[in-house]
Amino acid sequence: MGLISNGTTIFDNGSMASGFGGSLNFISKQTASASASISFTSGIDSTYKEYVFYFVDIHPASDAVDLQFNMSTDSGSNYNVTKTSTSFRAYHQENDGVSGVEYRTDDDLAQGTGFQNLSDAIDGANDASFCGYLRLFNPSSTTFVKHYIANTTFLAHSGTSEYSMNMFVAGYGNTTSAVDAIKFQMNSNNIDAGDIILYGVS
Numbered sequence: 001m002g003l004i005s006n007g008t009t010i011f012d013n014g015s016m017a018s019g020f021g022g023s024l025n026f027i028s029k030q031t032a033s034a035s036a037s038i039s040f041t042s043g044i045d046s047t048y049k050e051y052v053f054y055f056v057d058i059h060p061a062s063d064a065v066d067l068q069f070n071m072s073t074d075s076g077s078n079y080n081v082t083k084t085s086t087s088f089r090a091y092h093q094e095n096d097g098v099s100g101v102e103y104r105t106d107d108d109l110a111q112g113t114g115f116q117n118l119s120d121a122i123d124g125a126n127d128a129s130f131c132g133y134l135r136l137f138n139p140s141s142t143t144f145v146k147h148y149i150a151n152t153t154f155l156a157h158s159g160t161s162e163y164s165m166n167m168f169v170a171g172y173g174n175t176t177s178a179v180d181a182i183k184f185q186m187n188s189n190n191i192d193a194g195d196i197i198l199y200g201v202s
Helices: none
Strands: 002-005 008-012 024-035 037-040 050-060 067-072 083-093 099-103 110-112 130-137 146-156 163-173 181-186 191-201
Touching: 024 037, 024 050, 037 191, 050 067, 050 181, 181 191
Parallel strands: none
Antiparallel strands: 002 008, 024 191, 037 181, 050 130, 050 191, 067 181, 083 099, 083 110, 083 163, 130 146, 146 163
């Protein structure tokens, strides 16, 4: 069974025709082990127009910390790209006590050079972790600003009952210089464990 639109085959026998969609091309993987930070200083160039970082079971060394990132235009010598962003979250407490959706003014930036939060209070319990992705568009452009989108999910810390949290962050690095390195860190203490995997999208 196939899918044909206006005489063009899009799907045929479960496979997508060439020219539709993209493919993920593995670039590198880094595994945290009580790491102060994880930096990708190679592999981000003009090869692809989009790069995706996948976060797999990122475990913090302490409670109520945030995974965050910043960009560099000088191969990682400085991580201080000016950013403007927006952020909101959906959450539901384990004991069904609290749930909701809200804009997060604490996690957005307005022409800030500091690190961009991708979470809000990850729990440090042994079974807690953070997963999701960060998409970075056309970082090597010397014409356009550098847009990014992140969607993450994690077990969030609370003094009474933990939360399931889903956080959305979007923004842009306000620079026309090529971005060629990305750094991830917790806002406090180490990244205890977990993988960050970088792909290029073709």
